[in-house]
Amino acid sequence: MRKEFTDQSKLIARYRNYLKLEKGLSPNSVEAYMLDLSKMLTFLEMENIPLLELQLEHMDQFAAFVIDLGIGARSLARILSGVRQFYQYLVVDGYIENNPTELVDSPRIPQHLPEVLSTAEVDILEQAIDLSKWEGHRNRAIIEVLFSCGLRVSELTHLKMSNLHLDEEFIRVIGKGSKERLVPISQRAIRELEFWFADRNVMNIKPGEENYVFLNRRGHHLTRTMVLIMIKKYAQQAGIRKTISPHTLRHSFATALLEGGADLRSIQAMLGHESIVTTEIYTHLDTSSLRRQILEHHPRNIHHHSPQPNPDDSETLLQ
Structure with missing residues (x-):
């Protein structure tokens, strides 16, 4: 009824x-x-x-x-x-018997694969940070945590000290819909956090902000916009020509895992995706990378291309 x-x-x-x-x-x-x-x-x-x-x-x-x-x-x-x-x-809820919208087709959306950074490019990005400045170690820790843990920028800005379990090498992340997940954290990211904590421990932190991991110089937790501006500034200084944002480091995290042999279900869990369909975009990224490798290195293709630059040349990392 x-x-x-x-x-x-x-x-x-x-x-x-x-x-x-x-x-x-x-x-x-x-x-x-x-x-x-x-x-x-x-x-x-x-x-x-x-x-x-x-x-x-x-x-x-x-x-x-x-x-x-x-x-x-x-x-x-x-x-x-x-x-x-x-x-x-x-x-x-019993207001209607059938959903009249069930058979509606969604429009086809052109798939634009997100930009990703290689590990070498992330290193270049971090090297652009001036560690003599007050915010230097904080900003390097931000980039390393984003890349090592695959966090959304909102998850990073709301990351709490009480959610860090560095001795066990994992962090507790509060994602979309207040859903919690446990994410492993690398030794590199832990080291960068410890450098930042040495500066953080002598700060004048505003009441109510004490539990936030990342703070601005006035003792308030960071905003998403502040992190975006910071990363874009360092990318420009590092000569990285890709259009990047904090989310680029999340994409880079997932792509690096896939290329390293991780299965999609594990990547889905670490990213906090509700659906495996969302995670599957990284299979397209990996396929794109595989195609490029075949074109550049397979003997049937090499003679069709001009000689490749020396891989040790840092300029090749910025393409």
């Missing part, structure tokens, strides 16, 4: 609570879902379509409406996914 529907605003409020409490999404993720849903609600109001009477054929009209707003294929796919989840919630 269908649940009685009387107040749309109350229903939307219940859905918000469902995302927050039952799905365990972060406040930012909840707001993103609600913003996408608001586009559907606007469309339904414009077309005078009752919320519970949406039909599959209406979805093509909705997609056209979203495209007319200037929204691209990737964002459209995300919005349609959110709408599907909302109507599935209505099924589960």
Whole structure:
């Protein structure tokens, strides 16, 4: 028996609570879902379509409406996914019997493989840091932790001292949806952290900020923007021509693991991906690297290419 529907605003409020409490999404993720849903609600109001009477054929009209707003294929796919989840919630909660959006096809999204850095390029990036400056050891520790642990930048900025288990060589990370995972940490990253802690221990840390690992000179924890600006600055100083961000180091972490022989399930667990499909992008990265190696080194291809630069030449690391 269908649940009685009387107040749309109350229903939307219940859905918000469902995302927050039952799905365990972060406040930012909840707001993103609600913003996408608001586009559907606007469309339904414009077309005078009752919320519970949406039909599959209406979805093509909705997609056209979203495209007319200037929204691209990737964002459209995300919005349609959110709408599907909302109507599935209505099924589960007893408002409708069938999800009218189940058979909606998402737009094809051109796959742009992310930039990655080799280990040598990460070394060059770290070498660009002036360790005589106050923030030098902190910034080197940031880069090394991002590369060694594959953290999202938000996970790094919220990393707590109480979540470091350096004697056991792992850290506890709070990821999306407040989900926890344990990630191994390298001896190199531990050493860089210890150098930073020597500086951190003499800081004047603001009340309430004492548990954050990475702080600015005023004793507050870092923001995502501060980390982004810092990494871009060092990349420019190091002569790295790739367009990189903190997320580049996460991609580099995963790619290095795959090239080193790690299986996708292990990489998925360390990255905190909910779905293995998200992790599978790294198989494309590895295939791209394999193709390049074949073109450069297979005897049937070598005579078609000009001689390769000396691999010891640091310039080749920046291509």
